[in-house]
Amino acid sequence: MKILVCIKQVPDMESKFKIDSAGTWYDTADLAWRMNEYDEYAVEQAVRLKEESGDADLTVLCIGSDKVKETMKKALAMGCDRGVHVTDDAVSSKEPFEIAGIIAEFARDKQFDLIFTGMQSQDRGSAQVGVLVAEMLAIPSISTIVDFSYADGLAEVKRELEGGVRALVSVKTPALFTCQLGLNTPRYPTLPNIMKAKRKELLSVPVQELLNIQARQKTAKTYFPEKKGGGIVLEGDPAELADNLIQILKEKTAILS
């Protein structure tokens, strides 16, 4: 059984963002980078499936500059067998169709039985790439899964809908799944596994070899949303802050009267 999991490296969302000099994206300098949160669930599910099946071969793919190798090492330490690093210094300006095209081109002749992706990225948040990859490969896909089981070529999953409702869906492999938060509990790599990951294969493929789709949209500009006026910002010592807040609640709400 062959499994592919696709991950993205994203900035920590708590970062202090700045706009880049072109005004079309966030400035990628001076940010802390990590694995896209949704992709951690995808990696964990792929690793669990590999462990359960015993004879699976698990590849992790990531697109980006050399710095994404750090994030790939985490996936390898979590239990992926090998990494495929698609080298691309201009990854952040690529739109979802280009990204999906790159992944589909890589996967096309590899006969993966199952492909896992996050349901969206934390920065761009398009929720397109996974489903697009499956469409380009002409295999079925199920998005937003929060429960997964697999036996004998049949995957049974739960899809998360609004209001806590779930849809029960099954599909024959090959198939692709986009993973929602809460699907499982992603593991922390252990020190021995981090050491082991250093010896795992990390292939490098230039993006030019895989990119054959043109961008269909571009970003005209990126900017900070206007702060809606009226909000009071309180800073300072906790005790003073508490007094201030209680005073405001007394004045502006009927709750502490």
Place this chain on the structure above:
Amino acid sequence: MKALLVAEYRKNTLLGSVNELLAFAQKTEAETAMFMVGSDSQLPAFDGTLYLADVAEYGEYNPGVHKELLLAAVAEFQPEMIVFSHSSYGWDLAPRIACALKASQVSEVVDVENGALIVPLCNGKLRRQVQPETPITVVTLQAGAFGLLDEPSGSPAVKPVSTEAAATISFTGYEEAEAGGVDLSKAEIIVSAGRGIGQPENVSMISDLAKVLGGEYGASRPVVDSEWVEHNRQVGTTGQTVSPKLYVACGISGAIQHLAGMKKSEFVVAINTDKDAPIGEVADVLVVADLKQFVPVLTEKLQAD
């Protein structure tokens, strides 16, 4: 501009999000038609063509088949824009349509300014203005971003659509959310815990504050996913939608899905170390502090008050 709106139908009910699609069409002054896999017993109120596929035949979730049905409607109506809600149905079906039509797709549109599409970036911290470069554009709309000024009215001209396409997946039914426990939708005061609480032991800090204020405590998704708080206390699109008199968000950054669940609160207090967190956009008061230091002090002072 010609826009084809994709209405949603679930559990034998036309979903109310159809009004947001109509509001978007109104704002963009589009010539509008609609597509739905639904039933003629529940028709959306609008004047125009409704391309209707029978849900009894095609099922409520059947993306490969819904794609073919929608493509049949697209072939007839020839829209320049195809408009979905950014929902579990919309974000699932939209890329399939975009791929088939070689269209660009712009996800989670929050606004239209002079014809330009605006979407969030970095979980709502930034905004991006997107320029599609294809004859057809597929868009999904953020829940709650577009509202109708008036109640929709009219009655559509129904055109049936059908397909011979076979299902690629098997959908066998729904699993309901766990029932019981608290009903946050009726609570007047809610104190919610976010990722910023750091560890499960700190949930009591939040519930203590809720207690002294005479309210209930809730949580954001990461806290529920970590199983620190039970699911029926989750606030947001996949949990409960709440509208209390006072909402206190503790260590909640304000992911779009969370904001959608609480932005109808009358008065919002946010406690966060990050001054730029998106929760600040909806907060009446933003307390810039570490909640682990601030909340116990606040609780103590309220108790003494």
